[in-house]
Amino acid sequence: MQRFAFPLFALVMLVLPALPVPDFWITQSNYIGLYAIVALGLVLLTGVAGLISFGQAAFIGIGAYTAAYMVTQTTGSAWTALVLGVLIAVVVALVLGSITLRMSGHYLPLATIAWGLALYYTMGNMEQLGKYDGILGVPTLHLFGYDLGTGRGLHVLVWVIALLAALAAVHLLDSRPGRAIRALKSGATMAEAMGISTFRAKLTVFVLAAVLAAVSGWLFAFFQRTVNPTPFSLSKGIEYLFMAVLGGVGNVWGAFLGAGVVKLLEDQLQVLLPKLIGTSGNFETIVFGIIIVLVLKYAPDGLWTFVSKWLPRPQRKRDWEQAAPLPARAKPTPGEPLLQVQAVRKQFGGLVAVNDVSFEIRAGEIMGLIGPNGAGKSTTFNLITGVLALTSGQVTYRGEQVGGMPSRAIARRGVSRTFQHVKMIPDMTVLENVALGGYMRGEAGPVRAMLRLDREEERRLFAEAERQLARIGMADRMHELAGNLALGPQRLMEIARALCTDPALLLLDEPAAGLRHKEKQALGAVLRQLKSEGMSLLLVEHDMDFVMGLTDRIVVMEFGTKLMEGTPAEVQASPAVRAAYLGTEH
Numbered sequence: 001m002q003r004f005a006f007p008l009f010a011l012v013m014l015v016l017p018a019l020p021v022p023d024f025w026i027t028q029s030n031y032i033g034l035y036a037i038v039a040l041g042l043v044l045l046t047g048v049a050g051l052i053s054f055g056q057a058a059f060i061g062i063g064a065y066t067a068a069y070m071v072t073q074t075t076g077s078a079w080t081a082l083v084l085g086v087l088i089a090v091v092v093a094l095v096l097g098s099i100t101l102r103m104s105g106h107y108l109p110l111a112t113i114a115w116g117l118a119l120y121y122t123m124g125n126m127e128q129l130g131k132y133d134g135i136l137g138v139p140t141l142h143l144f145g146y147d148l149g150t151g152r153g154l155h156v157l158v159w160v161i162a163l164l165a166a167l168a169a170v171h172l173l174d175s176r177p178g179r180a181i182r183a184l185k186s187g188a189t190m191a192e193a194m195g196i197s198t199f200r201a202k203l204t205v206f207v208l209a210a211v212l213a214a215v216s217g218w219l220f221a222f223f224q225r226t227v228n229p230t231p232f233s234l235s236k237g238i239e240y241l242f243m244a245v246l247g248g249v250g251n252v253w254g255a256f257l258g259a260g261v262v263k264l265l266e267d268q269l270q271v272l273l274p275k276l277i278g279t280s281g282n283f284e285t286i287v288f289g290i291i292i293v294l295v296l297k298y299a300p301d302g303l304w305t306f307v308s309k310w311l312p313r314p315q316r317k318r319d320w321e322q323a324a325p326l327p328a329r330a331k332p333t334p335g336e337p338l339l340q341v342q343a344v345r346k347q348f349g350g351l352v353a354v355n356d357v358s359f360e361i362r363a364g365e366i367m368g369l370i371g372p373n374g375a376g377k378s379t380t381f382n383l384i385t386g387v388l389a390l391t392s393g394q395v396t397y398r399g400e401q402v403g404g405m406p407s408r409a410i411a412r413r414g415v416s417r418t419f420q421h422v423k424m425i426p427d428m429t430v431l432e433n434v435a436l437g438g439y440m441r442g443e444a445g446p447v448r449a450m451l452r453l454d455r456e457e458e459r460r461l462f463a464e465a466e467r468q469l470a471r472i473g474m475a476d477r478m479h480e481l482a483g484n485l486a487l488g489p490q491r492l493m494e495i496a497r498a499l500c501t502d503p504a505l506l507l508l509d510e511p512a513a514g515l516r517h518k519e520k521q522a523l524g525a526v527l528r529q530l531k532s533e534g535m536s537l538l539l540v541e542h543d544m545d546f547v548m549g550l551t552d553r554i555v556v557m558e559f560g561t562k563l564m565e566g567t568p569a570e571v572q573a574s575p576a577v578r579a580a581y582l583g584t585e586h
């Protein structure tokens with residue numbers, strides 16, 4: 001059914017101008033199309049990537065003013081203005097994004113507010129742009145010698161662009177770069193551990209949203225045929241955000257629903273409210289405020305959830321059977337020194353969480369890292385994988401100094417990991433989550449993805465993801481949503497995702513925590529199987545039976561220091577370990 005929904009919707013919107021509908025309908029539909037293009041950018045930016053921008057209206061202004069200025073004040077064509085407007089928006093987005101996106105928290109929203117205000121006053125004070133009166137007399141658009149006008153002709157162009165943008169967004173979200181963007185919301189740590197530059201992914205989506213807004217602004221100039229600062233103010237920027245949130249920020253089609261509902265409701269309220277209240281004013285803003293509070297409370301994912309409930313979730317077609325395998329790295333020979341941790345230290349203010357700890361892992365062995373709560377095991381893990389910066393000490397992997405490298409650089413060298421608290425994208429399938437691990441082994445970028453020129457690589461990634469799921473015995477669950485899995489299968493899925501990175505060393509942070517007895521046995525079998533295939537493993541684990549039965553050697557930590565290192569038998573026999581770890585006396 002969903003397969004037919006898009007062509008049907010597209011058909012209706014494209015033939016609408018040819019039907020004997022009132023001109024008013026066409027005008028409304030033009031507005032909805034223009035708004036939806038902007039809201040689409042916000043769905044990607046806010047809904048998918050979790051970044052908030054109040055400055056989208058300013059990017060629309062860039063597109064609109066560039067078009068209006070060029071066609072009225074210069075000999076430049078409307079199409080040159082489109083290219084230039086988009087270019088300016090890209091440059092502004094790159095500058096704003098480069099400054100703010102490396103920083104966490106509220107820097108981006110604040111910067112977009114400043115940007116929205118600055119552009120509004122710049123537009124309103126520039127003589128060349130007609131100050132607050134703006135630029136009047138923008139001619140209509142011509143395409144192939146045909147005058148598109150401001151009604152039915154332009155409607156076709158507006159909706160072709162809106163629908164193509166939606167299709168491109170759908171394609172992007174179902175691709176290698178799209179999965180990277182979708183991973184942003186779950187926090188940077190997991191994405192970076194999969195080799196993703198989260199900064200680049202954020203910048204990509206921020207620029208994309210700016211481009212969509214600028215294109216909408218370009219259309220807006222020829223639709224209104226006059227351009228002034230009011231439609232590009234900060235309050236309009238908030239209204240676009242409102243459309244995306246109301247429609248459903250997590251879904252491409254939510255942008256269309258949000259744009260439609262806001263536009264139609266706004267018109268109705270503007271007529272109705274003055275009659276009810278007896279005086280005119282922008283009362284619809286108050287009603288919108290109330291609506292958004294209600295929607296956020298009762299349908300936090302927006303109104304689209306009420307529509308999507310009725311649409312079956314399409315299952316991915318398994319078309320990767322013939323796909324060529326992904327390139328794999330040369331594996332170390334068994335016994336080769338793989339990881340050397342030399343006197344690593346981590347201080348958090350006055351607390352020494354890891355105190356000059358040293359150990360070595362050789363290729364093909366399973367090493368355990370144990371110790372009481374707070375001993376510094378997870379911190380040691382984070383130092384090895386580059387999540388935390390070393391205070392001092394060295395980490396050498398296959399002869400190369402990796403201490404101090406960002407975690408994605410370490411991941412690229414073949415060190416992969418799972419997390420103490422499972423980190424995944426709940427609304428993606430198990431297969432897609434695991435394919436995220438293959439990110440470093442592909443190269444398709446956003447443009448290739450939007451144009452659907454990445455399908456061969458996607459097939460190879462999915463074939464690899466399925467192979468890794470089969471390796472841990474979960475291939476039959478690949479189409480399930482990851483968020484619907486119980487904790488045990490989620491932990492196994494994380495291992496499959498780590499395996500999909502083609503690692504030579506796998507770091508597992510409490511893989512058996514929360515697992516039932518049978519699940520632990522299955523996990524033990526999987527890890528033994530991996531070892532027999534030459535994989536090297538370092539695991540932090542609290543379950544003593546699990547560790548003792550599985551590992552070749554164990555490092556015991558206590559209060560941030562290394563207490564001892566030895567075989568499971570030696571560790572079990574050590575009175576010092578018993579005292580420290582099991583809380584018994586010597």
Ligand SMILES: Nc1ncnc2c1ncn2[C@@H]1O[C@H](COP(=O)(O)OP(=O)(O)OP(=O)(O)O)[C@@H](O)[C@H]1O
Nearest residue numbers: 348351352353371372373374375376377378379380
């Ligand atoms: N980001 C941080 N800032 C300040 N202190 C931290 C931070 N991370 C860890 N610590 C402290 O460092 C010490 C070691 O913590 P860590 O999580 O490495 O221990 P652990 O051995 O993994 O414990 P558990 O088994 O409970 O996970 C603890 O005292 C912890 O409170």
